[in-house]
Amino acid sequence: MATAQGASLDRKKLMADPIMVSTIVVLVVFLTLFIIYPLVILLVDSFISDNGFTFDIIKGVLAKPAFRTAISNTLIIGAVTGVLSTLIGLLFAYVEVYVKLRTKFLAGLFKVVSILPVVSPPFVLSLSMILLFGRSGIISKTLLGIQDSNIYGMRSIIIIQTMTFFPVCYMMLKGLLKNIDPSLEEAARDMGASRWKVFTSVTWPLMLPGIGNAFLVTVMESIADFANPMMIGGNVDTLATSIYLQITGNYDKQGAAAMAVVLLSITFIMFFVQKYILEAKATATLSGKASRQRMLITDRSVRVPLVVLCSAVAIFVIAMYICVPYGSVITTWGRNYTLTTKWYEKVFNLYRGAQAFTDSFIMALIAAPLTALLSMIISYLVVKKKFALKGYIELSSMLAMAVPGTVLGVGFIRGYANGLFHTGALQFIYGTTAILIIVFIVRSLPTGTRSGISALRQIDKSIEESAYDMGANSFEVFMTVTLPLIKDSFLSGLVTAFVRSITAISAVILVVTPATLLITVQINEYANRGEYAVACAFSTILILITYAAVLGMNIFIKYFGTSKAQEED
Amino acid sequence: MAKEKKGVKIDHVSKIYQDPKTGKDFYAVHDANIDIAPGEFVCLLGPSGCGKTTILRMIAGFESPDEGEIYLGGEPINDLTPNKRDTAMVFQSYALLPHYNIYDNVAYGLKLRKMDEKTIKEKVTRILGLVGLEGMENRMTNQLSGGQQQRVALARALVIEPGVLLFDEPLSNLDAKLRVDMRNEIRRIQQEAGITAVYVTHDQSEAMAISDQIIIMKKGIVDQIGTPHEIYYQPKDEFVADFIGESNFLHGTMKSIDGGSGVASIEGFDVPIAAVSELEPGDDCTLVLRPESALLADKGVLPCKVSLSRFMGHYQNYQVMVGGTLVKITDFNPKNHKIYEVGDEAFVDFKPADVHVLHGEGGFTVENI
Ligand SMILES: Nc1ncnc2c1ncn2[C@@H]1O[C@H](COP(=O)(O)OP(=O)(O)OP(=O)(O)O)[C@@H](O)[C@H]1O
Ligand SMILES: [Mg+2]
Numbered sequence: 001m002a003t004a005q006g007a008s009l010d011r012k013k014l015m016a017d018p019i020m021v022s023t024i025v026v027l028v029v030f031l032t033l034f035i036i037y038p039l040v041i042l043l044v045d046s047f048i049s050d051n052g053f054t055f056d057i058i059k060g061v062l063a064k065p066a067f068r069t070a071i072s073n074t075l076i077i078g079a080v081t082g083v084l085s086t087l088i089g090l091l092f093a094y095v096e097v098y099v100k101l102r103t104k105f106l107a108g109l110f111k112v113v114s115i116l117p118v119v120s121p122p123f124v125l126s127l128s129m130i131l132l133f134g135r136s137g138i139i140s141k142t143l144l145g146i147q148d149s150n151i152y153g154m155r156s157i158i159i160i161q162t163m164t165f166f167p168v169c170y171m172m173l174k175g176l177l178k179n180i181d182p183s184l185e186e187a188a189r190d191m192g193a194s195r196w197k198v199f200t201s202v203t204w205p206l207m208l209p210g211i212g213n214a215f216l217v218t219v220m221e222s223i224a225d226f227a228n229p230m231m232i233g234g235n236v237d238t239l240a241t242s243i244y245l246q247i248t249g250n251y252d253k254q255g256a257a258a259m260a261v262v263l264l265s266i267t268f269i270m271f272f273v274q275k276y277i278l279e280a281k282a283t284a285t286l287s288g289k290a291s292r293q294r295m296l297i298t299d300r301s302v303r304v305p306l307v308v309l310c311s312a313v314a315i316f317v318i319a320m321y322i323c324v325p326y327g328s329v330i331t332t333w334g335r336n337y338t339l340t341t342k343w344y345e346k347v348f349n350l351y352r353g354a355q356a357f358t359d360s361f362i363m364a365l366i367a368a369p370l371t372a373l374l375s376m377i378i379s380y381l382v383v384k385k386k387f388a389l390k391g392y393i394e395l396s397s398m399l400a401m402a403v404p405g406t407v408l409g410v411g412f413i414r415g416y417a418n419g420l421f422h423t424g425a426l427q428f429i430y431g432t433t434a435i436l437i438i439v440f441i442v443r444s445l446p447t448g449t450r451s452g453i454s455a456l457r458q459i460d461k462s463i464e465e466s467a468y469d470m471g472a473n474s475f476e477v478f479m480t481v482t483l484p485l486i487k488d489s490f491l492s493g494l495v496t497a498f499v500r501s502i503t504a505i506s507a508v509i510l511v512v513t514p515a516t517l518l519i520t521v522q523i524n525e526y527a528n529r530g531e532y533a534v535a536c537a538f539s540t541i542l543i544l545i546t547y548a549a550v551l552g553m554n555i556f557i558k559y560f561g562t563s564k565a566q567e568e569d
Numbered sequence: 570m571a572k573e574k575k576g577v578k579i580d581h582v583s584k585i586y587q588d589p590k591t592g593k594d595f596y597a598v599h600d601a602n603i604d605i606a607p608g609e610f611v612c613l614l615g616p617s618g619c620g621k622t623t624i625l626r627m628i629a630g631f632e633s634p635d636e637g638e639i640y641l642g643g644e645p646i647n648d649l650t651p652n653k654r655d656t657a658m659v660f661q662s663y664a665l666l667p668h669y670n671i672y673d674n675v676a677y678g679l680k681l682r683k684m685d686e687k688t689i690k691e692k693v694t695r696i697l698g699l700v701g702l703e704g705m706e707n708r709m710t711n712q713l714s715g716g717q718q719q720r721v722a723l724a725r726a727l728v729i730e731p732g733v734l735l736f737d738e739p740l741s742n743l744d745a746k747l748r749v750d751m752r753n754e755i756r757r758i759q760q761e762a763g764i765t766a767v768y769v770t771h772d773q774s775e776a777m778a779i780s781d782q783i784i785i786m787k788k789g790i791v792d793q794i795g796t797p798h799e800i801y802y803q804p805k806d807e808f809v810a811d812f813i814g815e816s817n818f819l820h821g822t823m824k825s826i827d828g829g830s831g832v833a834s835i836e837g838f839d840v841p842i843a844a845v846s847e848l849e850p851g852d853d854c855t856l857v858l859r860p861e862s863a864l865l866a867d868k869g870v871l872p873c874k875v876s877l878s879r880f881m882g883h884y885q886n887y888q889v890m891v892g893g894t895l896v897k898i899t900d901f902n903p904k905n906h907k908i909y910e911v912g913d914e915a916f917v918d919f920k921p922a923d924v925h926v927l928h929g930e931g932g933f934t935v936e937n938i
Contacts, residue, residue, distance in 0.1 A: 005633070005635050005636060006585065006635035009648065013630070465658075469652070469658045470681060471682060472681050476681060481666055
């Protein structure tokens with residue numbers, strides 16, 4: 001075959017670049033050990049018994065009524081949360097893109113709503129739900145006088161998850177709506193269609209794949225969510241919490257592995273539908289950028305109800321977030337609202353708060369740059385290079401996106417507690433800080449890689465080629481050209497990784513040992529014990545840390561960002 | 570300035586790509602043989618998609634040939650990565666590094682070569698002088714006009730003193746006037762530096778104006794290599810004749826041959842030809858006649874009827890019918906003699922030396938890949 005020479009020359013050229021080759025080797029080893037292998041070991045656990053291949057283990061798990069209930073709970077919660085989040089997200093996106101907002105205040109409100117879930121730890125809303133509607137909640141008890149209000153259960157999980165995930169839908173759908181060419185809708189309007197008709201006959205069909213995409217992403221998030229069902233689920237178990245309890249309560253690691261495989265197969269199916277069917281369609285139907293500015297809707301009859309609705313939701317969400325810091329500074333929730341610092345004193349003096357913050361902070365600080373660098377290198381290789389293992393690298397780093405944290409946690413336990421394939425090899429990393437940091441990295445890698453890839457696609461290929469042509473090797477090209485050009489994206493990847501790491505819980509809660517204190521794990525514990533004020537104090541400090549990180553990044557980009565550097569001189 | 574002029578030899582080189590739609594393999598370049606002498610300025614010319622860029626990128630090392638070998642200064646370079654090859658490329662999009670100023674852009678290649686600051690400064694300053702950008706060292710690249718960016722790209726390529734300079738349609742983003750200025754500039758600098766250059770373009774006047782040799786490509790195949798003069802006056806086939814300038818194709822047979830010259834029969838009329846090669850009486854042949862080489866007159870070689878006559882300012886544009894063949898004629902000084910009107914009977918007149926003979930039907934001879 002004629003192409004053999006070309007392919008072998010390409011390979012030779014690659015081999016002539018030792019840094020590149022070693023980078024690829026390191027990456028492949030890392031991804032295999034910490035993403036692929038933990039999943040493989042779960043499969044081994046679930047299908048291989050002493051007498052070879054078997055379905056018995058999985059069958060055994062599926063036969064348990066409690067586990068079956070957990071599956072149906074998870075799916076119901078996922079579906080309802082998916083629908084609600086998509087609808088509310090769509091409402092927000094539609095209002096932002098199509099309706100003329102009169103005041104700066106509203107735009108600000110929208111912005112806050114979109115950023116809050118990013119900077120807050122996952123269970124903040126559950127916490128404030130308890131504070132507002134729980135047994136001594138402000139609304140339930142103080143305002144309505146309900147004693148014994150029971151908020152734990154499925155309904156609360158759905159409400160909380162909807163409020164947590166709809167901003168993600170809102171951001172996704174906003175991008176989608178902005179790309180619809182206004183002239184399409186104007187043409188329909190011009191032919192006599194009413195505004196509602198335009199929406200149903202033009203806008204909606206164009207958006208449908210994108211909406212499906214947003215829906216599935218939310219369902220996946222909901223199914224993978226551990227912290228909220230844990231805190232507010234009461235006796236309603238989801239897959240994620242069942243798996244956790246199977247390990248921590250029943251000490252049945254193999255059963256947990258089989259359960260994890262069930263959860264994993266659900267998210268994998270959704271992931272492939274989402275990534276390879278819907279995502280492609282969503283971008284295909286909206287090929288071009290909008291050619292012109294859109295005429296915004298100014299009709300009072302449309303504007304007022306939509307805006308009122310959005311503002312109400314937004315204000316409610318923001319109020320819920322405010323509850324938590326408020327809860328950390330008052331004496332007794334539900335009874336005595338005088339301000340106090342006693343909870344903070346308790347956190348630091350009694351509950352080893354300082355150690356928890358230092359541990360979490362330092363680990364996130366180590367994980368973040370590693371994640372950012374790793375995801376940029378992966379993106380660089382995926383976008384700019386051709387080599388044999390590229391498909392593997394791309395797939396495994398994307399696959400991690402579909403792996404729920406709980407599943408990864410079980411995979412790490414099963415994979416490393418007794419060493420590789422239970423042989424004792426590499427066992428020494430289990431229980432160390434290093435493995436926690438690795439978990440952080442694996443959890444944030446997919447998002448980083450995703451944004452890195454889209455940033456790199458924007459760089460004209462010939463810019464790097466020119467550097468290569470001038471005599472730079474791959475490493476020099478990456479350091480002197482690629483990295484400086486994606487500085488902003490790198491920095492935001494860094495901060496995102498930091499925030500995700502310091503607020504992570506689902507995977508690490510399984511892997512962490514008592515020697516290490518993690519803030520999120522502490523919050524979970526105190527909330528479960530009913531010490532809400534302490535949990536609030538922990539959460540408040542955590543929110544401040546993450547918010548400071550995001551703020552710092554924005555300031556840095558503003559003054560030292562790429563676009564800025566190019567203006568000066 | 571170049572340490573050593575290097576020639577380029579492309580030896581039976583092919584490149585196979587996969588058609589993204591059908592998934593089938595096809596030859597983007599097929600069995601190309603090109604020999605470029607050291608110090609020569611060579612243009613790759615051809616219609617869009619014919620494989621020019623692919624050849625250039627194979628020389629630079631961004632693509633690997635699927636068949637054949639490429640030599641630079643006599644050394645085979647198939648195995649070398651782009652950064653190890655003694656080539657420097659000027660990109661169509663300029664590809665300047667947006668986060669560096671002009672000085673750093675030009676100095677980039679020298680810094681990679683670990684030269685000391687002083688030498689770098691000297692070299693950069695001299696090159697910027699050569700391309701007419703002295704004093705602009707500290708400007709960022711987005712503060713430059715297209716022509717200036719082009720000069721930076723050129724300076725950056727020149728400063729590393731490569732064995733070969735590669736250009737991929739470097740002027741296509743510039744306006745017409747600047748394009749002419751810049752191409753003269755590039756030619757001047759290339760000659761001053763005495764450097765070998767391979768230049769891709771699909772603008773034939775650009776190729777004619779600056780090349781020592783022109784390589785005409787069609788559908789991945791090297792169709793003809795020759796000086797601009799050869800390409801224009803002795804095109805190898807109808808494709809070349811038609812691609813470079815305008816041509817009339819007169820189909821007929823050879824009537825008689827007498828030494829170097831002969832007589833062809835076109836539409837039943839005898840046409841004397843000055844140079845006939847490898848043709849026998851009775852062979853099919855095609856005469857290539859340039860519109861500006863022919864005149865319309867009351868007496869001449871081929872009788873015709875005028876079907877279009879249009880005043881174009883500095884020339885008169887005619888279309889006439891010679892039997893069933895349409896012939897275009899451009900008359901640059903019609904006032905001197907006579908302007909014919911539509912319907913007039915006249916003669917197409919030309920000298921035996923002004924027609925070029927092609928074998929047979931004159932079609933593209935290597936199409937059957
Ligand atoms: N990476 C690739 N994969 C598949 N096909 C390719 C690739 N690069 C080029 N081709 C195809 O190879 C053929 C030759 O391309 P090339 O870029 O060399 O043309 P060109 O002569 O430079 O054209 P232009 O004047 O338009 O720049 C074209 O049919 C092109 O579509
Ligand atoms: Mg090209």
